[in-house]
Amino acid sequence: MGNTQRSAATTGVGPGASQSGPARMRAVVQHRYGPASVLELVDIELPVPGPGEVLVQVRAASIHPGDYFIMTGEPYLVRLAFGLRRPRHGIPGRDLAGVVAGTGKDVTDLRVGDAVFGWSTAGTLAEYACVPANQLVAIPAGLSILDVAAVPTSGITALQAMRDIAKVQPGQKVLITGASGGVGCFAVQIAKAMGAEVTGVCSTDHLDLVDSLGADHVVDYTRTDFTDSAERYDVILDSVETQPLEAVRRVLTPTGTLIPNSGRGGRWLGPIPRIAKARLLSVCTDQQLRPFTSFPKREDLLALADLLATGQLTPVIDRTYALDEAADALRHVASGHTRGKVLVAV
Ligand SMILES: NC(=O)c1ccc[n+]([C@@H]2O[C@H](COP(=O)([O-])OP(=O)(O)OC[C@H]3O[C@@H](n4cnc5c(N)ncnc54)[C@H](OP(=O)(O)O)[C@@H]3O)[C@@H](O)[C@H]2O)c1
Structure with a gap:
């Protein structure tokens, strides 16, 4: 698996880590490009947050068409950015919402237990994900963790x-x-x-x-x-x-x-x-x-959080799949006929 996240095996720390071995989590992984059937749900070592990173217990991840392009490796152009022969990051998914389960060095504004949403380039279809703290925003009070996962x-x-x-x-x-x-x-x-x-x-x-x-x-x-x-x-x-x-x-x-x-x-x-x-x-x-490529920025996520908090923006959720149904979620997004956002609840 090409996941670049550091694991508890290499550091010996992380929630649930014990002397008998590193803590583990369930994650969706892919070892090669292809249709949704390349996705497997496996048990892997829990990643450990590095400096400036946060370990998030993922409650929900949303899927967008780009996740499907990266999974299939088509158009082939995407392979230039995500790995020529196989996906560089073995865990698919980009958007997430969840709860902070651990913090790395130099993280000052987030604490264990904070509810957050944001994006990660190292995969989110897993029980935990390590995310740079500057790619996360606190979930406004009163909002559902599932709803905000749809946003990033x-x-x-x-x-x-x-x-x-x-x-x-x-x-x-x-x-x-x-x-x-x-x-x-x-x-x-x-x-x-x-x-x-x-x-x-x-x-x-x-x-x-x-x-x-x-x-x-x-x-x-x-x-x-x-x-x-x-x-x-x-x-x-x-x-x-x-x-x-x-x-x-x-x-x-x-x-x-x-x-x-x-x-x-x-x-x-x-x-x-x-x-x-x-x-x-x-x-x-x-x-x-003006064709354009969107660029994720924390200040834009904060602007969206304001719109959510003031009721000017309400996420529309199409269907919510379980982690072991992630392949079906990807297939549904690929249909091009979603009604709002497709979620995977973890
Ligand atoms: N520029 C960027 O950086 C950037 C970033 C993210 C996404 N994108 C692109 O933005 C596009 C939209 O993404 P998306 O997440 O909204 O999903 P999407 O799968 O492209 O859009 C789904 C929606 O399109 C509707 N639709 C299908 N055919 C239609 C038609 N002929 N006329 C009007 N509506 C039609 C579907 O409704 P019905 O079921 O009713 O047909 C469905 O609700 C994607 O192609 C994605 O790659 C670009």
Whole structure:
């Protein structure tokens, strides 16, 4: 297994460690890239937090499409970052919420027993995860630990898209495709909180959901093609990209911002050709075509925690799977038809 976390075997410490041997935990691991069947639930040594790290007892981890790309190693481009022949980190998953079970040297602002949420690049589909303290935020009082596990990657992506890339202004018209998905549910609520007039595009089954998130208008993509609309939008977050860029641009204002945001695409390069095309088109138009890669930042997680605490943001949970059902959770996310976020409760 390629997990780089230090284990109790190497240090001899950690919750539950005894003189008879290091403490152990259950974790989902993968030894090679492939379909969800490559995932195994195994018993491994408990990791030990290094300097600046926190050992989190994971209560829930949320899954997003990127976890599926990393598990399969497709598009192949992901292998440049995550391991050429096999995944560098053997434990999948990135987002988590849980309780601090131990702290490494130099951690001053978190204590054992604190409820936290955040992200880890060393895997979260396990009973415990070692996470740098600066990738964790205290869970606001009154919020469910399961709900907040849904937030990190998708919430940060939605926040950065609306606030940093589109710079949404009050009164602007914002259209969001995939409005019922992991990113979309957050984006609709964040755009509303920023004072925009929001149109969500989703299927018939999800019209009520997107309406309940505060969208001013909801378009059923099974009946209406939003690119045929006479409306013009200042901002379009296109998380699905089922329409060509040219068609989507028709419903963008002359100086509007289009964010092509799907990670899906061809087997080798994924979304890269579309991103390149968007960048090229940007040169010859006043419309802003702004594909972007979200970057996790603690201050953005704190901003999201504020929105959660003030009730301006409510996570939508689709299904919650057990740790031994992690493969089913990944398969469901791969379907592209999730309703909000998919969780694995530990
Ligand atoms: N830029 C970044 O750094 C970044 C970060 C994270 C994620 N992403 C990308 O963002 C995209 C969205 O992620 P996600 O987590 O929200 O999950 P997702 O699986 O892409 O979206 C699922 C949602 O899309 C809806 N949908 C499917 N076809 C549709 C269509 N033709 N029109 C409108 N909605 C449609 C589904 O609803 P129905 O079931 O009703 O069809 C479902 O609710 C992914 O491609 C992901 O890779 C990018």
